[in-house]
Amino acid sequence: MARFPKPAEGSWTQHYPELGTGPVSYEDSIDPQFYEVERKAVFRRAWLNVGRVEQLPRKGSYFTKELKVVNTSIIVVRTTSGDVKAYHNICRHRGNKLVWNDMPLEETSGVCRQFTCKYHAWRYDLDGNLTFVQQEGEFFDLDKSRYGLVPVHCDVWEGFIFVNFAPEPEQTLRDFLGPMITDLEGYPFDSMTSRFHYRSEVKANWKLYMDAFQEFYHAPVLHANQSPTAYSKAAAEAGFEAPHYRIEGPHRLVSTSGVRAWEMAAEMRKPIEDICQSGLFGPWDKPDLGQMPPGLNPAKCDPWGLDSFQLFPNFVVLFWGQGWYLTYHYWPTSFNTHIFEGTVYFPQPRTPRERIAQELAAVSFKEYGLQDANTLEATQSMIESRVLDDFLLCDQEVLIRHLHKETAAWVEDYQRKTAGV
The missing domain is CATH 3.90.380.10 (Naphthalene 1,2-dioxygenase Alpha Subunit; Chain A, domain 1)
Structure with a gap:
C-alpha cells in the first residue's frame, strides 16, 4: 500500500x-x-523482535524473554558456531523452566557452556542437544537425540533478532519486513x-x-x-x-x-x-x-x-x-x-x-x-x-x-x- x-x-x-x-x-x-x-x-504468526545481537556479545551469551501473549518463555543464545538461535525455555524431562534465577517469571541473561535444569540436572548444549541425563539407566529406551530443546524460528536483520512461533513462517523475515524497512x-x-x-x-x-x-x-x-x-x-x-x-x-x-x-x-x-x-x-x-x-x-x-x-x-x-x-x-x-x-x-x-x-x-x-x-x-x-x-x-x-x-x-x-x- x-x-x-x-x-x-x-x-x-x-x-x-x-x-x-x-x-x-x-x-x-x-x-x-x-x-x-x-x-x-x-502474535503466533508474525515475526516478533525480541532483542539485538549486542545482548549476545560472545559464544555462550544468552537471554530469556517472557512472552505471555504466546504463553511461553524463550531462550535466545549465541551458539559455539556464532549463530543466534532460540528455544522454548522448557526441559524435556518434567517440563520445568530451564533457565531462570531466583524468580521463575523474571527474565535473565548470562554466559554459559550448557544449560542445566535446576530440577534433575538434565543438560543441553548451546545447539539445543540433550547431552546428559541424571541416572540415565533408570529410563526406558531413552534416545537422547530425540529430546533436544524445542526450537523457535529465529532470524536476524541488521542486528535485530526476530522470532516466529508459526509451525512454518508464512514469509521469510526479509519478505515480511518489505522494502520500506x-x-x-x-x-x-x-x-x-x-x-x-x-x-x-x-x-x-x-x-x-x-x-x-x-x-x-x-x-x-x-x-x-x-x-x-x-x-x-x-x-x-x-x-x-x-x-x-x-x-x-x-x-x-x-x-x-x-x-x-x-x-x-x-x-x-x-x-x-x-x-x-x-x-x-x-x-x-x-x-x-x-x-x-x-x-x-x-x-x-x-x-x-x-x-x-x-x-x-x-x-x-x-x-x-x-x-x-x-x-x-x-x-x-x-x-x-x-x-x-x-x-x-x-x-x-x-x-x-x-x-x-x-x-x-x-x-x-x-x-x-x-x-x-x-x-x-x-x-x-x-x-x-x-x-x-x-x-x-x-x-x-x-x-x-x-x-x-x-x-x-x-x-x-x-x-x-x-x-x-
Whole structure:
C-alpha cells in the first residue's frame, strides 16, 4: 500500500481509501474474546523482535524473554558456531523452566557452556542437544537425540533478532519486513552501544499505546509541561502537522520536521538543556554517522526531526535526526494490559559531558512515555464503559486506522484458514 507523498491539497487518509474516513470502533481493544483470537492470529504468526545481537556479545551469551501473549518463555543464545538461535525455555524431562534465577517469571541473561535444569540436572548444549541425563539407566529406551530443546524460528536483520512461533513462517523475515524497512539497511546500529532501557506495566490494550506514537497531533497539548510556557503556548496555538505518512504492507511510517534547540531563544529552552547541551531531540552535538540509508527522512525535511517506523505488530524503531535512535515494544499480557519497553541507543560517549547529554535525552523520553501511559490508562477505563463505540479520527491519525484494520485483517485471515479445523 505504498503511496506518493501528500500533494499540496488533499489528505493522507484519502491516499488510502481502503481505510475509510468515518468514525472507528475500539471494540478490538476491549473485547477479551477478540484478544484470545488475536494472540493466535497475530502474535503466533508474525515475526516478533525480541532483542539485538549486542545482548549476545560472545559464544555462550544468552537471554530469556517472557512472552505471555504466546504463553511461553524463550531462550535466545549465541551458539559455539556464532549463530543466534532460540528455544522454548522448557526441559524435556518434567517440563520445568530451564533457565531462570531466583524468580521463575523474571527474565535473565548470562554466559554459559550448557544449560542445566535446576530440577534433575538434565543438560543441553548451546545447539539445543540433550547431552546428559541424571541416572540415565533408570529410563526406558531413552534416545537422547530425540529430546533436544524445542526450537523457535529465529532470524536476524541488521542486528535485530526476530522470532516466529508459526509451525512454518508464512514469509521469510526479509519478505515480511518489505522494502520500506529494508531500505534502512546501512544505518550504523552496531555503533549505537550506549543503551538506556526502561519498562512499565500499563493498564491499557497494546494497540491503544501504539496509537499514541502513531501521531504527534497530541504533543503540544499532552506534553505542554515538558517545555517552557511560552513555547508550549505557541505550539498549542499553532498545532502540529507531520510532513509525511506512509503505509506499506502491515507496517507504517510517520516523519516530522525538527528544531535546532540551540538556535531557539534562551527563554524557549530549559536551563538544564543549556547546561547539558541536550534535550528532547537529543544531544546537540550530532555525531558523524556517515551516509544515511535511502529509507530515512523521505520527506527531505531540513531540519529533520524524526522518522518513526511502526513494524507490525508491536515494534517501533524511531530515528532522530540528531544521530541516535530508540525502540518501543508493546507486549500484551491481557486484553487490557501490556508491558511497554523503551530502549534508547547512542554512540559511546567520549566525555562525561556527552554521557550526561545522553542521560538527559533518555530521561526526557521516559517522562514523555509515562505521560502517554497515564493517558492511555484513562482511555482504556472509559472505552470499556461502552458509552461510546464510534470515535472520530483526523487526517493525521491515518496510521491508527491502519493498525486496527490490519489487525482485524490478520484475525479474519486466521479464522478463515482455521475454519472447521
